[in-house]
Amino acid sequence: xxxxxxxxxxxxxxxxxxxxxxxxxxxxxxxxxxxxxxxxxxxxxxxxxxxxxxxxxxxxxxxxxxxxxxxxxxxxxxxxxxxxxxxxxxxxxxxxxxxxxxxxxxxxxxxxxxxxxxxxxxxxxxxxxxxxxxx
Amino acid sequence: xxxxxxxxxxxxxxxxxxxxxxxxxxxxxxxxxxxxxxxxxxxxxxxxxxxxxxxxxxxxxxxxxxxxxxxxxxxxxxxxxxxxxxxxxxxxxxxxxxxxxxxxxxxxxxxxxxxxxxxxxxxxxxxxxxxxxxx
Amino acid sequence: xxxxxxxxxxxxxxxxxxxxxxxxxxxxxxxxxxxxxxxxxxxxxxxxxxxxxxxxxxxxxxxxxxxxxxxxxxxxxxxxxxxxxxxxxxxxxxxxxxxxxxxxxxxxxxxxxxxxxxxxxxxxxxxxxxxxxxx
Amino acid sequence: xxxxxxxxxxxxxxxxxxxxxxxxxxxxxxxxxxxxxxxxxxxxxxxxxxxxxxxxxxxxxxxxxxxxxxxxxxxxxxxxxxxxxxxxxxxxxxxxxxxxxxxxxxxxxxxxxxxxxxxxxxxxxxxxxxxxxxx
Numbered sequence: 294x295x296x297x298x299x300x301x302x303x304x305x306x307x308x309x310x311x312x313x314x315x316x317x318x319x320x321x322x323x324x325x326x327x328x329x330x331x332x333x334x335x336x337x338x339x340x341x342x343x344x345x346x347x348x349x350x351x352x353x354x355x356x357x358x359x360x361x362x363x364x365x366x367x368x369x370x371x372x373x374x375x376x377x378x379x380x381x382x383x384x385x386x387x388x389x390x391x392x393x394x395x396x397x398x399x400x401x402x403x404x405x406x407x408x409x410x411x412x413x414x415x416x417x418x419x420x421x422x423x424x425x426x427x428x
Numbered sequence: 429x430x431x432x433x434x435x436x437x438x439x440x441x442x443x444x445x446x447x448x449x450x451x452x453x454x455x456x457x458x459x460x461x462x463x464x465x466x467x468x469x470x471x472x473x474x475x476x477x478x479x480x481x482x483x484x485x486x487x488x489x490x491x492x493x494x495x496x497x498x499x500x501x502x503x504x505x506x507x508x509x510x511x512x513x514x515x516x517x518x519x520x521x522x523x524x525x526x527x528x529x530x531x532x533x534x535x536x537x538x539x540x541x542x543x544x545x546x547x548x549x550x551x552x553x554x555x556x557x558x559x560x561x562x563x
Numbered sequence: 564x565x566x567x568x569x570x571x572x573x574x575x576x577x578x579x580x581x582x583x584x585x586x587x588x589x590x591x592x593x594x595x596x597x598x599x600x601x602x603x604x605x606x607x608x609x610x611x612x613x614x615x616x617x618x619x620x621x622x623x624x625x626x627x628x629x630x631x632x633x634x635x636x637x638x639x640x641x642x643x644x645x646x647x648x649x650x651x652x653x654x655x656x657x658x659x660x661x662x663x664x665x666x667x668x669x670x671x672x673x674x675x676x677x678x679x680x681x682x683x684x685x686x687x688x689x690x691x692x693x694x695x696x697x698x
Numbered sequence: 699x700x701x702x703x704x705x706x707x708x709x710x711x712x713x714x715x716x717x718x719x720x721x722x723x724x725x726x727x728x729x730x731x732x733x734x735x736x737x738x739x740x741x742x743x744x745x746x747x748x749x750x751x752x753x754x755x756x757x758x759x760x761x762x763x764x765x766x767x768x769x770x771x772x773x774x775x776x777x778x779x780x781x782x783x784x785x786x787x788x789x790x791x792x793x794x795x796x797x798x799x800x801x802x803x804x805x806x807x808x809x810x811x812x813x814x815x816x817x818x819x820x821x822x823x824x825x826x827x828x829x830x831x832x833x
Contacts, residue, residue, distance in 0.1 A: 308580040316485040320452025443715035586755040590722025620721040
Protein backbone atom coordinates (compact mmCIF):
# COMPACT_ATOMS: atom_id res chain seq x y z
CA UNK A 294 0.00 0.00 0.00
CA UNK A 295 1.24 3.46 -0.84
CA UNK A 296 -0.07 6.49 1.06
CA UNK A 297 0.70 10.17 0.76
CA UNK A 298 -0.66 13.33 2.36
CA UNK A 299 -0.82 16.75 0.72
CA UNK A 300 -2.25 20.06 1.89
CA UNK A 301 -4.68 22.29 0.00
CA UNK A 302 -6.03 25.70 1.00
CA UNK A 303 -9.64 26.22 -0.12
CA UNK A 304 -9.94 29.17 -2.53
CA UNK A 305 -12.82 31.65 -2.59
CA UNK A 306 -13.49 30.63 -6.20
CA UNK A 307 -14.16 27.09 -5.01
CA UNK A 308 -17.08 28.05 -2.78
CA UNK A 309 -20.64 28.39 -4.03
CA UNK A 310 -23.63 30.31 -2.71
CA UNK A 311 -24.38 27.53 -0.21
CA UNK A 312 -21.25 28.85 1.57
CA UNK A 313 -19.25 25.64 1.08
CA UNK A 314 -17.00 24.10 -1.57
CA UNK A 315 -18.94 23.26 -4.76
CA UNK A 316 -19.33 19.50 -5.13
CA UNK A 317 -17.59 19.36 -8.51
CA UNK A 318 -14.35 20.89 -7.24
CA UNK A 319 -13.37 17.87 -5.16
CA UNK A 320 -12.25 16.27 -8.43
CA UNK A 321 -9.58 18.96 -8.56
CA UNK A 322 -8.54 18.32 -4.98
CA UNK A 323 -8.24 14.60 -5.74
CA UNK A 324 -6.11 15.52 -8.78
CA UNK A 325 -3.78 17.60 -6.60
CA UNK A 326 -3.54 14.65 -4.22
CA UNK A 327 -2.62 12.24 -7.07
CA UNK A 328 -0.12 14.68 -8.56
CA UNK A 329 1.66 15.15 -5.25
CA UNK A 330 1.53 11.41 -4.48
CA UNK A 331 3.30 10.68 -7.77
CA UNK A 332 5.82 13.45 -7.09
CA UNK A 333 6.52 11.89 -3.70
CA UNK A 334 7.51 8.69 -5.54
CA UNK A 335 10.16 10.66 -7.40
CA UNK A 336 8.20 10.97 -10.64
CA UNK A 337 5.92 13.63 -12.06
CA UNK A 338 2.71 13.18 -13.98
CA UNK A 339 4.07 15.84 -16.35
CA UNK A 340 7.03 13.60 -17.21
CA UNK A 341 4.78 10.59 -17.75
CA UNK A 342 2.73 12.65 -20.18
CA UNK A 343 5.83 14.04 -21.91
CA UNK A 344 7.03 10.44 -22.27
CA UNK A 345 3.89 9.74 -24.28
CA UNK A 346 1.52 8.23 -21.69
CA UNK A 347 -1.88 9.77 -21.06
CA UNK A 348 -3.98 8.76 -18.07
CA UNK A 349 -7.63 9.52 -18.80
CA UNK A 350 -10.04 9.09 -15.91
CA UNK A 351 -12.55 6.28 -16.39
CA UNK A 352 -14.39 6.43 -13.06
CA UNK A 353 -14.93 8.96 -10.28
CA UNK A 354 -16.77 8.34 -7.04
CA UNK A 355 -17.17 10.97 -4.31
CA UNK A 356 -18.98 10.62 -0.98
CA UNK A 357 -19.62 13.91 0.78
CA UNK A 358 -19.73 13.67 4.56
CA UNK A 359 -19.10 17.22 5.80
CA UNK A 360 -18.53 20.37 3.75
CA UNK A 361 -15.15 22.05 3.25
CA UNK A 362 -15.26 25.82 3.73
CA UNK A 363 -13.39 28.85 2.44
CA UNK A 364 -9.80 29.15 3.68
CA UNK A 365 -9.84 25.69 5.28
CA UNK A 366 -6.43 24.07 5.12
CA UNK A 367 -7.32 20.56 4.01
CA UNK A 368 -5.33 17.37 4.26
CA UNK A 369 -5.81 15.08 1.31
CA UNK A 370 -4.68 11.52 1.91
CA UNK A 371 -4.13 9.58 -1.31
CA UNK A 372 -3.75 5.82 -1.20
CA UNK A 373 -2.92 3.22 -3.83
CA UNK A 374 -4.09 -0.18 -2.58
CA UNK A 375 -3.05 -2.35 -5.52
CA UNK A 376 -0.32 -2.33 -8.13
CA UNK A 377 -1.70 -0.89 -11.36
CA UNK A 378 -2.66 -3.24 -14.18
CA UNK A 379 -4.85 -2.05 -17.03
CA UNK A 380 -5.80 0.85 -14.78
CA UNK A 381 -4.82 2.48 -11.52
CA UNK A 382 -7.12 3.50 -8.68
CA UNK A 383 -6.35 6.29 -6.24
CA UNK A 384 -8.38 6.43 -3.01
CA UNK A 385 -8.74 9.92 -1.58
CA UNK A 386 -9.77 11.08 1.85
CA UNK A 387 -10.13 14.71 2.81
CA UNK A 388 -9.81 16.08 6.36
CA UNK A 389 -10.00 19.61 7.74
CA UNK A 390 -7.75 21.19 10.37
CA UNK A 391 -9.96 19.81 13.14
CA UNK A 392 -9.22 16.36 11.66
CA UNK A 393 -12.87 15.94 10.73
CA UNK A 394 -13.37 13.57 7.83
CA UNK A 395 -15.00 15.57 5.02
CA UNK A 396 -14.97 13.46 1.89
CA UNK A 397 -14.02 10.04 0.58
CA UNK A 398 -13.62 9.09 -3.01
CA UNK A 399 -11.73 7.20 -5.62
CA UNK A 400 -10.57 7.85 -9.13
CA UNK A 401 -9.64 5.18 -11.66
CA UNK A 402 -7.45 6.08 -14.61
CA UNK A 403 -6.47 4.09 -17.69
CA UNK A 404 -3.09 4.12 -19.41
CA UNK A 405 -3.19 5.24 -23.05
CA UNK A 406 -0.36 5.74 -25.52
CA UNK A 407 -0.55 9.33 -26.78
CA UNK A 408 0.67 8.48 -30.27
CA UNK A 409 -1.87 5.73 -30.93
CA UNK A 410 -4.69 6.59 -28.54
CA UNK A 411 -4.67 2.89 -27.54
CA UNK A 412 -4.55 1.36 -24.05
CA UNK A 413 -1.07 0.41 -22.89
CA UNK A 414 0.73 -1.08 -19.90
CA UNK A 415 1.54 1.12 -16.90
CA UNK A 416 4.84 2.98 -17.37
CA UNK A 417 7.81 0.97 -16.06
CA UNK A 418 8.97 4.00 -14.07
CA UNK A 419 5.69 3.97 -12.14
CA UNK A 420 5.80 0.22 -11.48
CA UNK A 421 9.42 0.50 -10.34
CA UNK A 422 8.57 3.14 -7.75
CA UNK A 423 5.42 1.41 -6.53
CA UNK A 424 6.81 -2.12 -6.41
CA UNK A 425 8.54 -1.83 -3.02
CA UNK A 426 5.27 -0.79 -1.35
CA UNK A 427 3.56 -4.00 -2.40
CA UNK A 428 5.95 -6.73 -1.29
CA UNK B 429 -40.00 7.73 -14.10
CA UNK B 430 -39.26 11.30 -15.05
CA UNK B 431 -36.88 12.07 -17.92
CA UNK B 432 -35.69 15.34 -19.38
CA UNK B 433 -33.15 16.32 -22.03
CA UNK B 434 -31.12 19.52 -22.07
CA UNK B 435 -28.41 20.75 -24.43
CA UNK B 436 -24.98 22.07 -23.43
CA UNK B 437 -22.26 23.51 -25.65
CA UNK B 438 -18.73 22.61 -24.43
CA UNK B 439 -16.72 25.74 -23.57
CA UNK B 440 -13.01 26.18 -24.26
CA UNK B 441 -12.50 26.71 -20.53
CA UNK B 442 -13.81 23.21 -19.90
CA UNK B 443 -11.11 21.47 -21.96
CA UNK B 444 -7.72 20.52 -20.56
CA UNK B 445 -4.37 19.88 -22.19
CA UNK B 446 -5.41 16.34 -23.08
CA UNK B 447 -7.66 18.08 -25.64
CA UNK B 448 -10.90 16.88 -24.03
CA UNK B 449 -13.27 18.02 -21.28
CA UNK B 450 -11.63 17.87 -17.83
CA UNK B 451 -13.12 15.03 -15.79
CA UNK B 452 -14.24 17.29 -12.96
CA UNK B 453 -16.44 19.47 -15.16
CA UNK B 454 -19.03 16.77 -15.77
CA UNK B 455 -20.37 17.57 -12.31
CA UNK B 456 -21.33 20.97 -13.73
CA UNK B 457 -22.99 19.40 -16.75
CA UNK B 458 -24.99 17.12 -14.46
CA UNK B 459 -25.98 20.20 -12.45
CA UNK B 460 -27.24 21.95 -15.60
CA UNK B 461 -29.20 18.79 -16.43
CA UNK B 462 -30.81 18.72 -12.95
CA UNK B 463 -31.58 22.45 -13.02
CA UNK B 464 -33.30 22.20 -16.40
CA UNK B 465 -35.13 19.00 -15.41
CA UNK B 466 -36.58 20.80 -12.39
CA UNK B 467 -37.47 23.82 -14.55
CA UNK B 468 -39.29 21.49 -16.95
CA UNK B 469 -41.47 20.41 -14.00
CA UNK B 470 -42.55 24.02 -13.57
CA UNK B 471 -40.31 24.71 -10.58
CA UNK B 472 -36.85 26.20 -10.21
CA UNK B 473 -34.08 25.14 -7.91
CA UNK B 474 -33.62 28.85 -7.16
CA UNK B 475 -37.18 29.02 -5.77
CA UNK B 476 -36.66 25.90 -3.67
CA UNK B 477 -33.58 27.51 -2.18
CA UNK B 478 -35.32 30.84 -1.65
CA UNK B 479 -38.10 28.91 0.13
CA UNK B 480 -35.49 27.73 2.61
CA UNK B 481 -34.54 24.28 1.29
CA UNK B 482 -30.92 23.46 0.47
CA UNK B 483 -30.00 20.34 -1.46
CA UNK B 484 -26.39 19.44 -0.71
CA UNK B 485 -24.87 16.63 -2.76
CA UNK B 486 -24.05 13.50 -0.78
CA UNK B 487 -22.79 11.23 -3.56
CA UNK B 488 -21.45 11.62 -7.08
CA UNK B 489 -20.57 8.81 -9.46
CA UNK B 490 -19.28 9.35 -12.99
CA UNK B 491 -18.30 6.72 -15.56
CA UNK B 492 -16.34 8.07 -18.51
CA UNK B 493 -16.85 6.16 -21.74
CA UNK B 494 -15.80 8.59 -24.49
CA UNK B 495 -14.48 12.13 -24.14
CA UNK B 496 -16.49 15.27 -24.87
CA UNK B 497 -14.60 17.83 -26.96
CA UNK B 498 -14.54 21.59 -27.40
CA UNK B 499 -17.63 23.04 -29.08
CA UNK B 500 -19.52 19.71 -28.96
CA UNK B 501 -23.24 20.26 -28.55
CA UNK B 502 -24.05 17.69 -25.87
CA UNK B 503 -27.38 16.18 -24.93
CA UNK B 504 -27.72 15.54 -21.23
CA UNK B 505 -30.53 13.17 -20.33
CA UNK B 506 -31.57 13.42 -16.68
CA UNK B 507 -33.76 10.75 -15.15
CA UNK B 508 -35.43 10.39 -11.77
CA UNK B 509 -36.26 6.72 -11.22
CA UNK B 510 -37.84 6.92 -7.78
CA UNK B 511 -39.87 9.45 -5.82
CA UNK B 512 -37.56 11.28 -3.42
CA UNK B 513 -37.56 10.30 0.24
CA UNK B 514 -34.70 11.37 2.51
CA UNK B 515 -32.74 12.07 -0.64
CA UNK B 516 -33.20 12.33 -4.39
CA UNK B 517 -31.05 10.68 -7.07
CA UNK B 518 -30.66 12.08 -10.56
CA UNK B 519 -29.25 9.74 -13.24
CA UNK B 520 -27.39 11.53 -16.01
CA UNK B 521 -26.35 10.36 -19.45
CA UNK B 522 -24.39 12.46 -21.87
CA UNK B 523 -24.42 12.07 -25.66
CA UNK B 524 -22.70 14.01 -28.42
CA UNK B 525 -24.17 15.12 -31.76
CA UNK B 526 -23.31 11.78 -33.32
CA UNK B 527 -25.45 10.23 -30.56
CA UNK B 528 -22.42 8.52 -29.09
CA UNK B 529 -22.78 7.78 -25.41
CA UNK B 530 -20.04 9.71 -23.60
CA UNK B 531 -20.71 9.55 -19.88
CA UNK B 532 -23.05 8.05 -17.30
CA UNK B 533 -23.42 9.14 -13.76
CA UNK B 534 -25.65 9.82 -10.84
CA UNK B 535 -25.89 12.43 -8.16
CA UNK B 536 -27.69 12.02 -4.85
CA UNK B 537 -28.76 15.09 -2.91
CA UNK B 538 -30.19 15.45 0.59
CA UNK B 539 -32.88 17.91 1.68
CA UNK B 540 -31.78 20.31 4.40
CA UNK B 541 -33.65 23.18 6.03
CA UNK B 542 -31.57 26.32 5.56
CA UNK B 543 -32.62 27.84 8.90
CA UNK B 544 -31.70 24.81 11.02
CA UNK B 545 -29.15 23.01 8.88
CA UNK B 546 -31.12 19.82 9.64
CA UNK B 547 -32.40 17.18 7.20
CA UNK B 548 -36.01 17.68 6.16
CA UNK B 549 -38.66 16.12 3.93
CA UNK B 550 -38.65 16.84 0.19
CA UNK B 551 -40.53 20.07 -0.64
CA UNK B 552 -44.24 19.46 -1.29
CA UNK B 553 -43.99 21.40 -4.55
CA UNK B 554 -41.43 18.91 -5.83
CA UNK B 555 -43.45 15.86 -4.76
CA UNK B 556 -46.57 17.35 -6.35
CA UNK B 557 -44.87 17.74 -9.71
CA UNK B 558 -43.16 14.36 -9.63
CA UNK B 559 -46.13 12.37 -8.34
CA UNK B 560 -47.90 11.92 -11.70
CA UNK B 561 -44.76 10.34 -13.22
CA UNK B 562 -44.74 7.55 -10.66
CA UNK B 563 -48.31 6.20 -10.73
CA UNK C 564 -18.95 47.32 -36.56
CA UNK C 565 -20.07 43.79 -35.89
CA UNK C 566 -22.41 43.00 -32.98
CA UNK C 567 -23.88 39.76 -31.75
CA UNK C 568 -25.99 38.74 -28.77
CA UNK C 569 -25.90 35.36 -27.03
CA UNK C 570 -27.71 34.05 -23.96
CA UNK C 571 -26.12 32.34 -20.95
CA UNK C 572 -27.81 30.81 -17.91
CA UNK C 573 -25.77 31.26 -14.70
CA UNK C 574 -24.80 27.90 -13.19
CA UNK C 575 -24.69 27.13 -9.48
CA UNK C 576 -21.00 26.27 -9.87
CA UNK C 577 -20.35 29.84 -11.01
CA UNK C 578 -21.57 31.45 -7.79
CA UNK C 579 -19.39 31.96 -4.73
CA UNK C 580 -20.17 32.37 -1.06
CA UNK C 581 -20.92 36.07 -1.59
CA UNK C 582 -24.06 34.77 -3.33
CA UNK C 583 -23.11 36.15 -6.75
CA UNK C 584 -21.06 35.04 -9.77
CA UNK C 585 -17.34 34.76 -8.94
CA UNK C 586 -15.40 37.56 -10.62
CA UNK C 587 -13.11 35.22 -12.55
CA UNK C 588 -15.95 33.44 -14.34
CA UNK C 589 -16.87 36.42 -16.50
CA UNK C 590 -13.87 35.49 -18.66
CA UNK C 591 -15.79 32.30 -19.53
CA UNK C 592 -18.95 34.26 -20.33
CA UNK C 593 -16.94 36.55 -22.62
CA UNK C 594 -15.49 33.43 -24.28
CA UNK C 595 -19.01 32.07 -24.93
CA UNK C 596 -19.94 35.46 -26.40
CA UNK C 597 -16.89 35.41 -28.74
CA UNK C 598 -17.50 31.79 -29.76
CA UNK C 599 -21.13 32.48 -30.65
CA UNK C 600 -20.26 35.76 -32.40
CA UNK C 601 -17.83 33.88 -34.64
CA UNK C 602 -20.40 31.15 -35.25
CA UNK C 603 -22.92 33.83 -36.30
CA UNK C 604 -20.42 34.89 -38.99
CA UNK C 605 -20.59 31.38 -40.42
CA UNK C 606 -17.26 30.22 -38.97
CA UNK C 607 -16.31 28.37 -35.83
CA UNK C 608 -13.35 28.98 -33.58
CA UNK C 609 -12.89 25.20 -33.59
CA UNK C 610 -12.33 25.26 -37.38
CA UNK C 611 -9.87 28.15 -37.10
CA UNK C 612 -7.91 26.13 -34.58
CA UNK C 613 -8.11 22.95 -36.65
CA UNK C 614 -6.80 24.99 -39.59
CA UNK C 615 -3.69 25.74 -37.52
CA UNK C 616 -4.44 29.16 -36.04
CA UNK C 617 -4.35 29.67 -32.29
CA UNK C 618 -5.73 32.83 -30.70
CA UNK C 619 -4.10 33.32 -27.28
CA UNK C 620 -5.50 36.11 -25.13
CA UNK C 621 -3.08 38.98 -24.55
CA UNK C 622 -5.28 41.33 -22.52
CA UNK C 623 -8.44 41.07 -20.44
CA UNK C 624 -10.28 43.97 -18.83
CA UNK C 625 -13.48 43.57 -16.81
CA UNK C 626 -15.50 46.30 -15.08
CA UNK C 627 -18.06 45.00 -12.61
CA UNK C 628 -21.14 47.20 -12.21
CA UNK C 629 -23.81 44.90 -10.76
CA UNK C 630 -23.53 41.23 -9.83
CA UNK C 631 -24.99 38.37 -11.86
CA UNK C 632 -26.84 35.80 -9.74
CA UNK C 633 -27.61 32.10 -9.88
CA UNK C 634 -30.07 31.10 -12.61
CA UNK C 635 -30.05 34.58 -14.22
CA UNK C 636 -30.51 34.37 -17.97
CA UNK C 637 -27.86 36.79 -19.16
CA UNK C 638 -27.53 38.53 -22.50
CA UNK C 639 -23.95 38.90 -23.61
CA UNK C 640 -23.46 41.46 -26.36
CA UNK C 641 -20.17 41.04 -28.21
CA UNK C 642 -18.92 43.79 -30.49
CA UNK C 643 -15.95 44.04 -32.85
CA UNK C 644 -15.23 47.71 -33.49
CA UNK C 645 -12.27 47.42 -35.84
CA UNK C 646 -11.07 44.94 -38.44
CA UNK C 647 -8.40 42.71 -36.88
CA UNK C 648 -4.74 43.41 -37.63
CA UNK C 649 -2.02 41.88 -35.48
CA UNK C 650 -4.72 41.24 -32.92
CA UNK C 651 -8.48 41.33 -32.51
CA UNK C 652 -10.44 42.96 -29.70
CA UNK C 653 -13.89 41.81 -28.62
CA UNK C 654 -15.96 44.18 -26.45
CA UNK C 655 -18.40 42.45 -24.18
CA UNK C 656 -21.41 43.77 -22.28
CA UNK C 657 -23.52 41.68 -19.99
CA UNK C 658 -27.17 42.38 -19.13
CA UNK C 659 -29.67 40.52 -16.98
CA UNK C 660 -33.33 39.82 -17.75
CA UNK C 661 -34.33 43.17 -16.29
CA UNK C 662 -31.97 44.72 -18.88
CA UNK C 663 -29.72 45.98 -16.12
CA UNK C 664 -26.15 46.45 -17.27
CA UNK C 665 -23.98 44.13 -15.17
CA UNK C 666 -20.50 44.06 -16.65
CA UNK C 667 -18.37 45.58 -19.40
CA UNK C 668 -15.11 44.27 -20.64
CA UNK C 669 -12.85 43.59 -23.52
CA UNK C 670 -10.56 40.79 -24.57
CA UNK C 671 -7.70 41.12 -27.03
CA UNK C 672 -6.34 38.02 -28.76
CA UNK C 673 -3.30 37.55 -30.98
CA UNK C 674 -3.07 35.28 -34.03
CA UNK C 675 -0.42 32.57 -33.77
CA UNK C 676 0.46 29.79 -36.18
CA UNK C 677 0.17 26.49 -34.28
CA UNK C 678 3.03 24.83 -36.18
CA UNK C 679 5.59 27.58 -35.55
CA UNK C 680 4.25 29.29 -32.44
CA UNK C 681 4.86 32.60 -34.27
CA UNK C 682 2.46 35.53 -34.76
CA UNK C 683 0.61 35.49 -38.07
CA UNK C 684 -1.98 37.45 -40.02
CA UNK C 685 -5.68 37.03 -39.21
CA UNK C 686 -7.20 34.08 -41.09
CA UNK C 687 -8.59 35.11 -44.51
CA UNK C 688 -11.91 33.40 -43.67
CA UNK C 689 -12.33 35.72 -40.68
CA UNK C 690 -11.43 38.88 -42.66
CA UNK C 691 -13.82 37.83 -45.45
CA UNK C 692 -16.74 37.51 -43.05
CA UNK C 693 -15.96 40.70 -41.15
CA UNK C 694 -15.16 42.89 -44.17
CA UNK C 695 -18.77 43.76 -45.10
CA UNK C 696 -19.39 45.13 -41.59
CA UNK C 697 -16.63 47.69 -41.93
CA UNK C 698 -17.31 49.39 -45.27
CA UNK D 699 4.30 49.97 -0.33
CA UNK D 700 3.43 46.46 0.81
CA UNK D 701 4.68 43.43 -1.13
CA UNK D 702 4.19 39.72 -0.60
CA UNK D 703 5.13 36.60 -2.53
CA UNK D 704 3.16 33.35 -2.59
CA UNK D 705 3.68 30.10 -4.50
CA UNK D 706 1.08 28.28 -6.60
CA UNK D 707 1.40 24.96 -8.41
CA UNK D 708 -0.54 24.88 -11.71
CA UNK D 709 -3.23 22.18 -11.68
CA UNK D 710 -4.17 20.01 -14.64
CA UNK D 711 -7.72 21.37 -14.39
CA UNK D 712 -6.37 24.86 -15.04
CA UNK D 713 -4.92 24.03 -18.47
CA UNK D 714 -6.95 24.13 -21.67
CA UNK D 715 -6.53 22.42 -25.01
CA UNK D 716 -3.98 25.05 -26.09
CA UNK D 717 -1.70 23.29 -23.57
CA UNK D 718 -1.41 26.32 -21.27
CA UNK D 719 -3.34 27.83 -18.36
CA UNK D 720 -6.79 29.10 -19.44
CA UNK D 721 -6.85 32.90 -19.43
CA UNK D 722 -9.73 33.14 -16.98
CA UNK D 723 -7.95 31.20 -14.24
CA UNK D 724 -5.41 33.94 -13.52
CA UNK D 725 -8.19 35.68 -11.58
CA UNK D 726 -8.00 32.74 -9.15
CA UNK D 727 -4.22 32.99 -8.91
CA UNK D 728 -4.52 36.71 -8.15
CA UNK D 729 -7.09 35.83 -5.48
CA UNK D 730 -4.68 33.38 -3.86
CA UNK D 731 -2.01 36.10 -3.94
CA UNK D 732 -4.35 38.61 -2.22
CA UNK D 733 -5.49 36.07 0.36
CA UNK D 734 -1.93 35.17 1.30
CA UNK D 735 -0.83 38.83 1.30
CA UNK D 736 -3.57 39.63 3.81
CA UNK D 737 -2.64 36.58 5.90
CA UNK D 738 0.98 37.79 5.93
CA UNK D 739 -0.29 41.02 7.55
CA UNK D 740 -1.70 38.95 10.39
CA UNK D 741 -5.31 39.10 9.21
CA UNK D 742 -7.45 36.79 7.11
CA UNK D 743 -9.98 37.70 4.47
CA UNK D 744 -12.24 35.12 6.10
CA UNK D 745 -12.21 37.13 9.36
CA UNK D 746 -12.93 40.38 7.54
CA UNK D 747 -15.94 38.72 5.95
CA UNK D 748 -17.05 37.17 9.23
CA UNK D 749 -16.80 40.66 10.77
CA UNK D 750 -19.37 41.82 8.22
CA UNK D 751 -17.23 43.35 5.47
CA UNK D 752 -17.51 42.09 1.89
CA UNK D 753 -14.97 43.08 -0.75
CA UNK D 754 -16.57 42.73 -4.18
CA UNK D 755 -14.25 43.16 -7.16
CA UNK D 756 -14.99 46.25 -9.28
CA UNK D 757 -12.18 46.00 -11.84
CA UNK D 758 -9.85 43.32 -13.17
CA UNK D 759 -7.05 43.87 -15.65
CA UNK D 760 -4.74 41.08 -16.86
CA UNK D 761 -1.89 41.35 -19.36
CA UNK D 762 -0.63 38.01 -20.64
CA UNK D 763 3.04 37.96 -21.58
CA UNK D 764 4.03 34.27 -21.51
CA UNK D 765 1.84 31.27 -20.75
CA UNK D 766 1.94 29.31 -17.50
CA UNK D 767 2.01 25.53 -17.99
CA UNK D 768 0.86 22.44 -16.12
CA UNK D 769 2.82 21.69 -12.95
CA UNK D 770 4.71 25.01 -13.09
CA UNK D 771 5.49 26.30 -9.61
CA UNK D 772 4.55 29.96 -9.95
CA UNK D 773 5.55 32.90 -7.81
CA UNK D 774 2.80 35.45 -7.44
CA UNK D 775 3.99 38.82 -6.20
CA UNK D 776 1.18 40.95 -4.78
CA UNK D 777 1.74 44.64 -4.14
CA UNK D 778 -0.37 47.34 -2.52
CA UNK D 779 0.92 50.74 -3.69
CA UNK D 780 -1.49 53.02 -1.84
CA UNK D 781 -3.42 52.92 1.41
CA UNK D 782 -7.01 51.88 0.68
CA UNK D 783 -9.73 54.56 0.59
CA UNK D 784 -13.07 53.81 -1.00
CA UNK D 785 -11.41 50.85 -2.65
CA UNK D 786 -8.18 48.86 -2.58
CA UNK D 787 -6.03 47.87 -5.54
CA UNK D 788 -3.77 44.82 -5.55
CA UNK D 789 -1.10 44.63 -8.27
CA UNK D 790 -0.14 41.08 -9.22
CA UNK D 791 2.86 39.76 -11.11
CA UNK D 792 3.35 36.12 -11.95
CA UNK D 793 6.72 34.45 -12.54
CA UNK D 794 7.68 30.87 -13.32
CA UNK D 795 10.57 28.87 -11.85
CA UNK D 796 12.93 30.23 -14.51
CA UNK D 797 11.98 33.70 -13.20
CA UNK D 798 10.32 34.54 -16.50
CA UNK D 799 7.63 37.18 -16.15
CA UNK D 800 4.35 35.57 -17.24
CA UNK D 801 1.52 37.91 -16.34
CA UNK D 802 0.79 41.32 -14.86
CA UNK D 803 -2.52 42.52 -13.58
CA UNK D 804 -4.44 44.40 -11.00
CA UNK D 805 -7.65 43.91 -9.12
CA UNK D 806 -9.65 46.66 -7.44
CA UNK D 807 -12.13 45.79 -4.70
CA UNK D 808 -14.70 47.92 -2.90
CA UNK D 809 -15.63 47.69 0.80
CA UNK D 810 -19.28 46.88 1.43
CA UNK D 811 -21.10 46.31 4.70
CA UNK D 812 -22.72 42.87 4.52
CA UNK D 813 -25.76 43.89 6.59
CA UNK D 814 -26.68 46.91 4.48
CA UNK D 815 -25.07 46.15 1.12
CA UNK D 816 -23.73 49.74 1.20
CA UNK D 817 -20.16 50.95 0.64
CA UNK D 818 -18.18 51.47 3.81
CA UNK D 819 -14.75 52.51 5.00
CA UNK D 820 -11.86 50.01 4.94
CA UNK D 821 -11.78 47.89 8.11
CA UNK D 822 -9.67 49.49 10.84
CA UNK D 823 -7.76 46.21 11.28
CA UNK D 824 -6.62 46.41 7.66
CA UNK D 825 -5.58 50.07 7.89
CA UNK D 826 -3.71 49.36 11.14
CA UNK D 827 -1.64 46.60 9.53
CA UNK D 828 -0.98 48.53 6.32
CA UNK D 829 -0.21 51.90 7.92
CA UNK D 830 3.44 51.17 8.81
CA UNK D 831 4.22 50.33 5.17
CA UNK D 832 3.15 53.77 3.98
CA UNK D 833 5.00 56.19 6.26
